[in-house]
Amino acid sequence: MQERTLAIIKPDAVERRLTGRIIQRIEDEGFQIRAMRRIHLSTREAEGFYAVHRERPFFSSLTRFMSSGPAIVLVLEAPDAITKWRTLMGATDPARAEPGTLRKEFAQSIERNATHGSDAPETAAHELGYFFAGIDLV
Numbered sequence: 001m002q003e004r005t006l007a008i009i010k011p012d013a014v015e016r017r018l019t020g021r022i023i024q025r026i027e028d029e030g031f032q033i034r035a036m037r038r039i040h041l042s043t044r045e046a047e048g049f050y051a052v053h054r055e056r057p058f059f060s061s062l063t064r065f066m067s068s069g070p071a072i073v074l075v076l077e078a079p080d081a082i083t084k085w086r087t088l089m090g091a092t093d094p095a096r097a098e099p100g101t102l103r104k105e106f107a108q109s110i111e112r113n114a115t116h117g118s119d120a121p122e123t124a125a126h127e128l129g130y131f132f133a134g135i136d137l138v
C-alpha cells in the first residue's frame, strides 16, 4: 500500500549544493516525488514545525539553523515510505549513521544533518499539511 511522508533537504545541504545528489538518491530508491518546493522558513515557522522539541536544550539553535537559509520540502510516496525514507536518511547523529545513508554521507553534525523525515503516520499527516495542500499533489 502506498504511503506518503514529508522530506526536507535542510539548509546545510542546500547551501552546500547537495540538493541534486539527494534527489537522485530519492529517485534511485524508487520514491515518487508527488510535490516539491523551495522555501525559506521564518524563525516562527521553524518553531511551529519543531514544536514537539520546544523543551529540548537544542530548540533555539535548531530553529535558528532551520530558518538560516532556503530548504527544499518534498512529498515522497512509496510502499512503507515513512520507514523507507528514515532508513535512507540514517541516524540523527551522523557518527551513528550506517554507511551509505544520506546523513553518513552528507551531514556535518547532529544538528546540520542534511535531511528531515516524518517519524510516524500521524506525524507525517501533520507535517505534510504544514507545507502542502491536497491540490499540490500531482
Ligand code: GDP
Binding pocket: 058, 061, 062, 091, 092, 110, 111, 112, 113, 115, 116, 117, 119
Ligand atoms: P530526527 O527525527 O532524526 O530528525 O531527530 P529528532 O526528531 O530527534 O530531532 C530533530 C532535529 O533536531 C534533528 O534532525 C537535528 O537537526 C536536531 N537535533 C537532534 N538532536 C540534537 C542535539 O542533541 N543537538 C542539536 N544541536 N541538534 C539536535
